[in-house]
Amino acid sequence: MEQRWQGARGILAVGARTINTGSIIKLTVAALALLAAAVIAWRSIGSSAGTGEHAMDYDETRTRWLCLDAACKEEFTLSTSELGEFYSEHEDQNPPCPACKKQNTTRASRCEACTKFYVPTHEPPATGQKPKPQTCPHCGKPVR
Ligand SMILES: [Zn+2]
Ligand SMILES: [Zn+2]
Incomplete structure (x- = not known):
């Protein structure tokens, strides 16, 4: 009797381990797939942002x-x-x-x-007049 119980427990234990290993592999595969997708997405974003910056060719710090x-x-x-x-x-x-x-x-x-x-203009407003908001000479939109 004792041995049969131990045997059954052993099978159960092996069964549980098999399930766990299987799900771990599945999770690992899913995680790797996600990681690969993330890397591909990051690369495409990175390259498109790079070309966008180059196309504009404008650096705020200059x-x-x-x-x-x-x-x-x-x-x-x-x-x-x-x-x-x-x-x-x-x-x-x-x-x-x-x-x-x-x-x-x-x-x-x-x-x-x-x-x-x-070229920004710094004309002082005429006496008694409010300073005119500066507008872009090219497109006429107000500028800061
Ligand atoms: Zn010139
Ligand atoms: Zn403008």
Whole structure:
């Protein structure tokens, strides 16, 4: 009697272990599949974000410049270190335009609506008048 009970218990134990191992394998496969899907999704997001940034070719941390030459009007940016380097050698000068090489350039702001550069105006309002909200000269939308 004793032996039969032990045998039955052994079968039950083996059965339970088999079920557990099976479900663990299934879970592992599912987890790996999820991980693979996540990696693929992350890669596609990463690459699309990369090309998007490159297409825009705009870096918020760089200083914005606009060429004032009527025939050129080139928009360009300089990193703060590039600008610092230029000012250390050319005090009180404007960095040259990369297109026409003239130093007829000015610091500019960027319109968030149309992404074009514009020269911010700081005209004081006429006496007794409210200051006019600045608008983008390209698209006419109010800018900050
Ligand atoms: Zn220029
Ligand atoms: Zn605009």
